[in-house]
Amino acid sequence: MVHALLDAGVHAVVGTTGWDADALARVRAHASTRPDVGVLIAPNFALSAVLAMRFASVAARYFASAEVVEMHHPRKLDAPSGTAVHTARGIAEARAGAGLAPMADATASALPGARGADVDGVPVHALRLEGLVAHEQIFLSNPGELLTLRTDSFDRISFMPGVLLAVREIASRPGVHVGLETYLDL
Numbered sequence: 001m002v003h004a005l006l007d008a009g010v011h012a013v014v015g016t017t018g019w020d021a022d023a024l025a026r027v028r029a030h031a032s033t034r035p036d037v038g039v040l041i042a043p044n045f046a047l048s049a050v051l052a053m054r055f056a057s058v059a060a061r062y063f064a065s066a067e068v069v070e071m072h073h074p075r076k077l078d079a080p081s082g083t084a085v086h087t088a089r090g091i092a093e094a095r096a097g098a099g100l101a102p103m104a105d106a107t108a109s110a111l112p113g114a115r116g117a118d119v120d121g122v123p124v125h126a127l128r129l130e131g132l133v134a135h136e137q138i139f140l141s142n143p144g145e146l147l148t149l150r151t152d153s154f155d156r157i158s159f160m161p162g163v164l165l166a167v168r169e170i171a172s173r174p175g176v177h178v179g180l181e182t183y184l185d186l
Protein backbone atom coordinates (compact mmCIF):
# COMPACT_ATOMS: atom_id res chain seq x y z
CA MET A 1 0.00 0.00 0.00
CA VAL A 2 2.75 2.50 0.95
CA HIS A 3 4.62 1.62 -2.27
CA ALA A 4 1.48 2.30 -4.34
CA LEU A 5 0.95 5.64 -2.58
CA LEU A 6 4.58 6.59 -3.23
CA ASP A 7 4.18 5.70 -6.93
CA ALA A 8 1.07 7.89 -7.08
CA GLY A 9 2.86 10.78 -5.36
CA VAL A 10 0.53 10.65 -2.35
CA HIS A 11 1.96 11.43 1.11
CA ALA A 12 1.30 8.64 3.63
CA VAL A 13 0.73 8.81 7.38
CA VAL A 14 0.91 5.23 8.66
CA GLY A 15 -0.20 4.15 12.13
CA THR A 16 -0.31 0.40 11.54
CA THR A 17 2.30 -1.46 13.58
CA GLY A 18 4.08 -4.75 13.00
CA TRP A 19 6.78 -3.34 10.68
CA ASP A 20 9.95 -5.43 10.65
CA ALA A 21 13.34 -4.12 9.56
CA ASP A 22 13.03 -5.67 6.06
CA ALA A 23 9.66 -4.05 5.33
CA LEU A 24 10.97 -0.71 6.53
CA ALA A 25 14.09 -1.06 4.38
CA ARG A 26 11.91 -1.84 1.32
CA VAL A 27 9.85 1.33 1.89
CA ARG A 28 13.01 3.42 2.31
CA ALA A 29 14.45 2.00 -0.91
CA HIS A 30 11.20 2.59 -2.81
CA ALA A 31 10.89 6.11 -1.40
CA SER A 32 14.26 7.02 -2.90
CA THR A 33 12.47 7.01 -6.31
CA ARG A 34 10.07 9.72 -5.02
CA PRO A 35 12.12 12.06 -2.79
CA ASP A 36 9.33 14.65 -3.05
CA VAL A 37 6.83 12.45 -1.17
CA GLY A 38 6.51 12.18 2.61
CA VAL A 39 5.96 8.96 4.55
CA LEU A 40 5.50 8.98 8.31
CA ILE A 41 5.34 5.63 10.08
CA ALA A 42 4.30 6.37 13.66
CA PRO A 43 3.81 3.46 16.06
CA ASN A 44 1.93 5.74 18.45
CA PHE A 45 0.22 9.10 17.92
CA ALA A 46 -0.48 9.80 21.61
CA LEU A 47 1.64 12.63 22.99
CA SER A 48 2.14 10.83 26.32
CA ALA A 49 3.52 7.77 24.55
CA VAL A 50 5.75 9.80 22.22
CA LEU A 51 7.18 11.71 25.18
CA ALA A 52 7.63 8.55 27.28
CA MET A 53 9.64 7.00 24.45
CA ARG A 54 11.75 10.14 24.17
CA PHE A 55 12.33 10.35 27.92
CA ALA A 56 13.32 6.67 27.97
CA SER A 57 15.89 7.13 25.23
CA VAL A 58 17.34 10.18 27.03
CA ALA A 59 17.51 8.32 30.35
CA ALA A 60 18.71 4.95 29.05
CA ARG A 61 22.42 5.74 29.04
CA TYR A 62 22.37 6.39 32.80
CA PHE A 63 20.92 3.01 33.84
CA ALA A 64 22.34 -0.49 34.04
CA SER A 65 19.07 -2.30 33.31
CA ALA A 66 16.01 -1.54 31.19
CA GLU A 67 12.86 -3.52 30.45
CA VAL A 68 9.56 -2.58 28.78
CA VAL A 69 6.09 -3.86 29.66
CA GLU A 70 3.20 -3.06 27.33
CA MET A 71 -0.44 -3.72 28.18
CA HIS A 72 -3.27 -3.76 25.64
CA HIS A 73 -6.81 -4.96 24.96
CA PRO A 74 -7.01 -8.67 24.04
CA ARG A 75 -8.21 -8.00 20.47
CA LYS A 76 -4.78 -6.71 19.44
CA LEU A 77 -3.19 -8.85 16.68
CA ASP A 78 0.49 -7.98 17.07
CA ALA A 79 2.81 -8.50 20.05
CA PRO A 80 4.77 -6.83 21.33
CA SER A 81 3.16 -3.51 20.41
CA GLY A 82 4.81 -1.28 17.84
CA THR A 83 5.24 1.31 20.57
CA ALA A 84 7.10 -1.14 22.80
CA VAL A 85 9.37 -2.20 19.94
CA HIS A 86 10.12 1.45 19.11
CA THR A 87 10.73 2.18 22.81
CA ALA A 88 13.13 -0.74 23.13
CA ARG A 89 14.99 0.20 19.96
CA GLY A 90 15.43 3.76 21.26
CA ILE A 91 16.79 2.42 24.56
CA ALA A 92 19.11 -0.02 22.76
CA GLU A 93 20.43 2.74 20.47
CA ALA A 94 21.12 5.01 23.45
CA ARG A 95 22.89 2.20 25.32
CA ALA A 96 25.00 1.36 22.28
CA GLY A 97 25.84 5.04 21.77
CA ALA A 98 27.01 5.27 25.38
CA GLY A 99 29.07 2.11 25.05
CA LEU A 100 27.12 0.26 27.75
CA ALA A 101 27.67 -3.48 28.14
CA PRO A 102 24.78 -5.92 27.65
CA MET A 103 22.45 -5.96 30.63
CA ALA A 104 23.05 -8.39 33.47
CA ASP A 105 20.69 -11.38 33.50
CA ALA A 106 21.74 -14.63 35.14
CA THR A 107 18.65 -16.56 34.00
CA ALA A 108 19.91 -20.07 33.31
CA SER A 109 16.59 -21.83 32.74
CA ALA A 110 13.23 -20.35 31.81
CA LEU A 111 9.86 -21.31 30.45
CA PRO A 112 9.46 -20.02 26.85
CA GLY A 113 8.53 -16.34 26.93
CA ALA A 114 9.20 -15.88 30.63
CA ARG A 115 11.84 -13.22 29.94
CA GLY A 116 9.80 -11.59 27.19
CA ALA A 117 10.86 -10.80 23.63
CA ASP A 118 14.42 -9.68 22.99
CA VAL A 119 14.31 -6.39 21.04
CA ASP A 120 17.91 -5.43 20.33
CA GLY A 121 18.89 -6.75 23.77
CA VAL A 122 16.03 -5.07 25.65
CA PRO A 123 13.40 -7.45 27.13
CA VAL A 124 9.83 -6.53 26.15
CA HIS A 125 6.81 -8.10 27.85
CA ALA A 126 3.25 -8.02 26.46
CA LEU A 127 0.09 -8.27 28.58
CA ARG A 128 -3.40 -8.64 27.05
CA LEU A 129 -6.19 -7.73 29.46
CA GLU A 130 -9.90 -7.09 28.94
CA GLY A 131 -10.79 -3.50 29.79
CA LEU A 132 -7.43 -2.01 28.79
CA VAL A 133 -6.81 0.25 25.79
CA ALA A 134 -3.07 0.96 25.32
CA HIS A 135 -0.55 1.28 28.13
CA GLU A 136 3.20 0.96 28.65
CA GLN A 137 5.67 0.98 31.50
CA ILE A 138 9.37 1.46 31.00
CA PHE A 139 11.62 0.35 33.84
CA LEU A 140 15.18 1.69 34.14
CA SER A 141 17.27 0.71 37.13
CA ASN A 142 20.60 0.93 38.86
CA PRO A 143 21.69 -0.69 42.12
CA GLY A 144 19.44 0.93 44.75
CA GLU A 145 17.17 2.90 42.38
CA LEU A 146 14.42 2.53 39.81
CA LEU A 147 12.95 5.01 37.33
CA THR A 148 9.49 4.04 36.04
CA LEU A 149 7.98 5.85 33.06
CA ARG A 150 4.33 5.11 32.35
CA THR A 151 1.98 6.13 29.56
CA ASP A 152 -1.75 5.32 29.42
CA SER A 153 -4.19 5.79 26.57
CA PHE A 154 -7.54 5.38 28.31
CA ASP A 155 -9.38 6.32 25.13
CA ARG A 156 -8.47 6.27 21.45
CA ILE A 157 -9.21 9.99 21.36
CA SER A 158 -5.63 10.31 22.67
CA PHE A 159 -4.32 9.45 19.19
CA MET A 160 -6.21 12.21 17.37
CA PRO A 161 -4.01 15.30 18.05
CA GLY A 162 -0.97 13.38 16.79
CA VAL A 163 -2.82 12.16 13.71
CA LEU A 164 -3.96 15.72 12.92
CA LEU A 165 -0.45 17.08 13.41
CA ALA A 166 0.92 14.43 11.06
CA VAL A 167 -1.61 14.96 8.25
CA ARG A 168 -1.18 18.74 8.46
CA GLU A 169 2.62 18.56 8.38
CA ILE A 170 3.38 15.66 6.08
CA ALA A 171 3.35 17.63 2.82
CA SER A 172 6.22 19.77 4.12
CA ARG A 173 8.30 16.79 5.30
CA PRO A 174 9.46 14.67 2.36
CA GLY A 175 11.28 11.40 2.93
CA VAL A 176 10.59 8.50 5.25
CA HIS A 177 10.31 9.27 8.96
CA VAL A 178 9.69 6.75 11.74
CA GLY A 179 8.03 8.01 14.93
CA LEU A 180 5.98 11.15 15.55
CA GLU A 181 8.87 12.51 17.61
CA THR A 182 10.54 13.39 14.30
CA TYR A 183 7.73 15.99 13.83
CA LEU A 184 8.04 17.51 17.31
CA ASP A 185 10.57 20.03 18.49
CA LEU A 186 11.91 17.83 21.32
Ligand SMILES: NC(=O)C1=CN([C@@H]2O[C@H](COP(=O)(O)OP(=O)(O)OC[C@H]3O[C@@H](n4cnc5c(N)ncnc54)[C@H](O)[C@@H]3O)[C@@H](O)[C@H]2O)C=CC1
Pocket residue numbers: 014015016017018042043044045046075077078082159
Ligand atom coordinates in the same frame (compact mmCIF):
# COMPACT_ATOMS: atom_id res chain seq x y z
N1 LIG B 1 -0.14 4.52 15.67
C1 LIG B 1 -1.09 4.54 16.61
O1 LIG B 1 -1.21 5.48 17.42
C2 LIG B 1 -2.06 3.40 16.68
C3 LIG B 1 -1.79 2.28 15.95
N2 LIG B 1 -2.67 1.24 15.97
C4 LIG B 1 -2.33 0.13 15.12
O2 LIG B 1 -3.24 0.13 14.02
C5 LIG B 1 -3.42 -1.21 13.55
C6 LIG B 1 -4.90 -1.51 13.54
O3 LIG B 1 -5.35 -1.59 14.88
P1 LIG B 1 -6.88 -1.41 15.25
O4 LIG B 1 -7.38 -0.10 14.78
O5 LIG B 1 -7.04 -1.73 16.69
O6 LIG B 1 -7.46 -2.58 14.39
P2 LIG B 1 -8.94 -2.99 14.07
O7 LIG B 1 -9.28 -4.15 14.94
O8 LIG B 1 -9.86 -1.82 14.05
O9 LIG B 1 -8.63 -3.56 12.64
C7 LIG B 1 -8.65 -2.81 11.48
C8 LIG B 1 -8.24 -3.75 10.36
O10 LIG B 1 -6.80 -3.88 10.41
C9 LIG B 1 -6.44 -5.26 10.55
N3 LIG B 1 -5.25 -5.33 11.42
C10 LIG B 1 -5.23 -5.09 12.75
N4 LIG B 1 -3.96 -5.21 13.21
C11 LIG B 1 -3.18 -5.51 12.14
C12 LIG B 1 -1.79 -5.75 11.94
N5 LIG B 1 -0.92 -5.68 12.97
N6 LIG B 1 -1.35 -6.03 10.70
C13 LIG B 1 -2.21 -6.09 9.65
N7 LIG B 1 -3.55 -5.89 9.77
C14 LIG B 1 -4.02 -5.59 10.98
C15 LIG B 1 -7.67 -5.94 11.13
O11 LIG B 1 -7.72 -7.31 10.80
C16 LIG B 1 -8.80 -5.15 10.47
O12 LIG B 1 -9.09 -5.62 9.17
C17 LIG B 1 -2.62 -2.11 14.48
O13 LIG B 1 -1.36 -2.34 13.89
C18 LIG B 1 -2.46 -1.24 15.72
O14 LIG B 1 -1.31 -1.60 16.46
C19 LIG B 1 -3.82 1.27 16.71
C20 LIG B 1 -4.10 2.36 17.48
C21 LIG B 1 -3.23 3.51 17.54
Ligand SMILES: O=C(O)C1=N[C@H](C(=O)O)C[C@H](O)C1
Pocket residue numbers: 017043044045072076077080081082083084133134135
Ligand atom coordinates in the same frame (compact mmCIF):
# COMPACT_ATOMS: atom_id res chain seq x y z
O1 LIG C 1 -3.40 -1.96 18.80
C1 LIG C 1 -3.52 -0.94 19.51
O2 LIG C 1 -4.53 -0.73 20.17
C2 LIG C 1 -2.42 0.01 19.54
N1 LIG C 1 -1.38 -0.20 18.78
C3 LIG C 1 -0.23 0.61 18.67
C4 LIG C 1 1.00 -0.19 19.04
O3 LIG C 1 1.09 -1.37 18.66
O4 LIG C 1 1.90 0.36 19.68
C5 LIG C 1 -0.36 1.93 19.39
C6 LIG C 1 -1.18 1.88 20.63
O5 LIG C 1 -0.44 1.20 21.60
C7 LIG C 1 -2.52 1.21 20.39
